[in-house]
Amino acid sequence: MASESADGLEPILTALNTMQANAERTQKSQAHGYLERFQKSPEAWSKTHSLLSSPTTTTEAKLFAATTLKGKITYDLDQLPRDSLPSLRDSILNLLISFREGPRPIRTQLCVCLANLAIQMLEWKNVLGQVGSTLGSGAGDCVLEFLRILPEEVTEGRKINLTEEELTSRTKDLLEDNAPQVLTLLIQYSRASAAAASNPRLFECISSWLREIPAAGVVNSPLFDTIINGLSNDSSFEAAVDCLCTILRDTREVDECVDIIRAIYPRILSLRPKIAEFANSGDLETYKGLTRIFAEAGEAWVVMIARFPADFRGLVESILECCGRDQDRDAIALTFLFWYEFKQIITLDKYKDARLQYGDIFSKLVDVMIKHLEYPKPVGADEADLFDGDREQEEKFREFRHQMGDVLKDCCDVITVTECLGKAFELIKAWINSYGSQATSTSVPLWQELEAPLFSMRAMGRMVSPEESVVLRQVIPLIVQIPDHEKLRFQAIMALARYTDWTAQHPEFLQPQLNFVIAGFSHGSKEVVRAAALAFKFFGTDCRKLLEKHVTELHSFYESILDSLPPVSQEEITEGVACIISAQELSKVYDTFKLYCDPIIKRMMSRANEARTAQDDAPRLAVADYLQLLTIFVQNIQPYVSPQDENPAVKYCQEILPVLSAIAENFTNSTPILERVCRCWRYMVLSYRTAILPLLPELAQQLASGFENSRQGCFLWATDSVLREFAVGAEFVDAATSQAIYNFFEQQALAFLRIMNDLPPEDLPDVIEDFFRLLIDALIYYHQQLLVSPVCQHILSASLSALTLQQDAPLTATLHYLRDLLSYGTDHPNSSNFDNDHGSQTPRNPPQLQQAVRQLVAAQGEPLVQRIMTGMMFSFPRDCLQDASGVLLALFEILPQETTVWLKGTIRMLPVGSIRVGEADRLMNAVGTKVQGGDFRKVRVLLQDFTTSYRRRNVAPREGLGRLEATRFRFSG
Secondary structure (H helix, E strand, C coil): CCCCCHHHHHHHHHHHHHHHCCCCHHHHHHHHHHHHHHHHCCCHHHHHHHHHHCCCCCHHHHHHHHHHHHHHHHHCHHHCCHHHHHHHHHHHHHHHHHCCCCCHHHHHHHHHHHHHHHHHCCCCCCHHHHHHHHHCCCCHHHHHHHHHHHHHHHHCHHHCCCCHHHHHHHHHHHHHCCHHHHHHHHHHHHCCCHHHHCCHHHHHHHHHHCCCCCHHHHHCCHHHHHHHHHCCCCCCHHHHHHHHHHHHHCCCCHHHCHHHHHHHHHHHHCCCHHHHHHHHHCCHHHHHHHHHHHHHHHHHCHHHHHHCCCCCHHHHHHHHHHHHCCCCCCCHHHHHHHHHHHHHHHCCHHHHHHHHHCHHHHHHHHHHHHHHCCCCCCCCCCCCCCCCCCHHHHHHHHHHHHHHHHHHHHHHHHHCHHHHHHHHHHHHHHHHHHHHHHCCCCCCCCCHHHHHHHHHHHHHHHHCCCCCCCCHHHHHHHHCCCCCCHHHHHHHHHHHHCCHHHHHHCHHHHHHHHHHHHHHCCCCCHHHHHHHHHHHHHHHHHCHHHHHHHHHHHHHHHHHHHHHCCHHHHHHHHHHHHHHHHCCCHHHHHHHHHHHHHHHHHHHHHHHHHHCCCCCCHHHHHHHHHHHHHHHHHHHCCCCCCCCCCCHHHHHHHHHHHHHHHHHHHCCCCHHHHHHHHHHHHHHHHHHHHHHHHHHHHHHHHHHHHHHHHCCCHHHHHHHHHHHHCCCCCCCCCHHHHHHHHHHHHHHHHHHHHHHHHCCHHHCHHHHHHHHHHHHHHHHHHHHHHCCCCHHHHHHHHHHHHCCCCCHHHHHHHHHHHHHHHHCCCCCCCCCCCCCCCCCCCCCCCHHHHHHHHHHHHHHHHHHHHHHHHHHHHHCCHHHHHHHHHHHHHHHHHCHHHHHHHHHHHHHCCCCCCCCCCHHHHHHHHHHHHHHCCCHHHHHHHHHHHHHHHHHHCCCCCCCCHHHCCCCCCCCC
16 A cells, blocks of 8 residues: 655644543544544545554554554445455555564454455455465464454454355355364464463464354364363463353253263363362452353253253352352352253253252252352451442442342242241341340441341242241241341341231231331431331332221321431332322222321422522422322322222312412423423323313313423323323223313324424424324324324424434434334234224224325425435434334335335435445445335345445534435424
């Protein structure tokens, strides 16, 4: 490649220095933009070579150049004439000779460059031979690195600009045909010297080529001895572990690999003495590597272990030993997946013999896990700091405990819950007998040994049946008497919270537990108070029938404690009392509902009066919190009432509706308050369904005026619940009510369109998301009216404006709406609710609705294609691309010829120079062929590949998209 003068490289070097220096954000942004444009430009080909060849260029600049060259070869090879590719190949080989000793990151990038060029340079046949002969025998690491990278790049070939047929053929040429040669080459290299046999690059290369070389080929060759021996060398240990684990994963199809497994298993088992050796040496990384080998073998051969429990018991014992000796608890997590998969297998009736034979292993595993659950003992006298101030380590330990709790659940499935719980009970009892008398209010000896079995009981709670009759009746009386230590009290309360469904079946144990939990609200620790609130929620939920008679005295407790709790705990304790209220006799529901909620209303109005003049947000947030508590009552108090009778909960809701309306009217600028008001209204509809009908006119009026005044999407979210509950055909809903609800929906839609006319979509992402989610339900329940309504045309125009956004959520909602809308142009829409008298036969979409959709698309299809294609090429987030291509697919399905014309016009409007010569014609010819054959899904794939390639090669022009720029939405209705 041609060299470049130093002056030509200066802007690149300056930009790189800016990116690495402590420059201002605007300068870095400008430098980043310049470098990004440079990487996509044709002159990058020569300048990257100049940077790499220059003796004065820094290592960082050379790495940037190598990375850029990799991108150019991967995505932009069409910028070069085909007859220049041999020259490019030779120049990369020469660069590799220069960098064969390093730096390794640059050498790696150049190897990737050469591999990607080899994939696309179809005429290059003797790839491995030429690379090896050019680099020479002294470039062992460089050749090994290229050999490692080649299979990885070929298997990632979807990013290469080749057809599927070309890629398949090239895979055969480069990998399948060369696999025997590579195996021989690697064997020869491993025998060359002791240094070669322990070279980590060798093991990395073997791992990579196991994509093509069968595991049996390696196991039955001298390479397997080399891999095992590599485990005894510090420099090659990690790479040898990776290589061995790759081989183990290739033996998962155990029926096809019996002979290989029989050959590998003794070699794996011979490593068992190293478990104790590595554990005692304190070398954490080698211990983790060894544990990983045993765990990977267990995962790969789990079916064999279940079939032949006696033969493979040594492997399972080794995995257990790895768990037991892991004092630092850093390696044990590597075994968790094995224990889960092993449990899944041996709990099948087919393998019940294995389950019996491995029962003692799982019994010991419970002991190991409970021991590992213990908090560390403090180094000094400060028990408040168990992790030497390392908060990250403390958080990691807490998360890790829950993973160990999952293993305990696996053990419950294998050896029964009673045995597992019994182990925790024995540890609790032993601690009480040994240390209980020594515990005081200020000192609890070895509390870690009591806290761990308490946590284990909490972890296993989900597995325990309410009918368990052996352990819980012994252990619960002990739990409620544990010493008053912060972590012990917290864990005890959390453990009791997991057994509330059991307590509901054993009422004689309720009162001591409830007293213990309620006492937790007076504890000095915030953690204990939060645990008490959560536990009270579960007691109220599961023991509501037992507590219904205590609802009045619980009200005094609720009132006394509520304001002292943080918001989350307020919600939890509220849910508990709400569930107890829900268990009341129907005649008492209204009075009890009012007893609990009137004081909340009073508090809320008091804070609302403060909020009107307050300078900070605290009073407004308090109002929102109280609204959330009211919503929790509405969610949980759902008495069964016949349709002819008055619902007492609705009666109370009717009383508080004016209060909620006043709050919404006075705080139109407070998003938290409005969202909570709308949430409360929404749950009134969801909880009481058609019983809410007496409130519906006022509620609809408030939703309409609230949306118009505040322009907040939460009003549309609440509208959605009304739309669904009172749809056409809903039980106990007459046609007039359903029609009134549709009219209400159109009123909200018109209000939205007026807002879209006034403000750009960038100012309304949340409102847009809520509106199009509302439309998705409107299509389900009111498609007959909506699709033929004049408003539908304006909504489609608004969706085009919404497609200019770049946020996931509103775009996803808009694209889902468009996909559903377009599906009504076919016989079978995505979402349909047609009256169906044909049993299980899928109803057909009426022709008049199909025609209405086709007319909509015919009028606005061209700008729709432009917006979708522009988004896929420039602006849509990656997660939206699938739905966007789905819209194009739907357009081709209903109007194939017209959509082809619109697509062609869109391609022609792309910025000059952004598309390769002949690329547009090739795309349109391929699309035309697929359209003629009716293979619209292949059209979708073609467009996905085109837009992905285009997006990689281009950035949106700063001066705008020209003729593809979106127009502003206008609405005068």
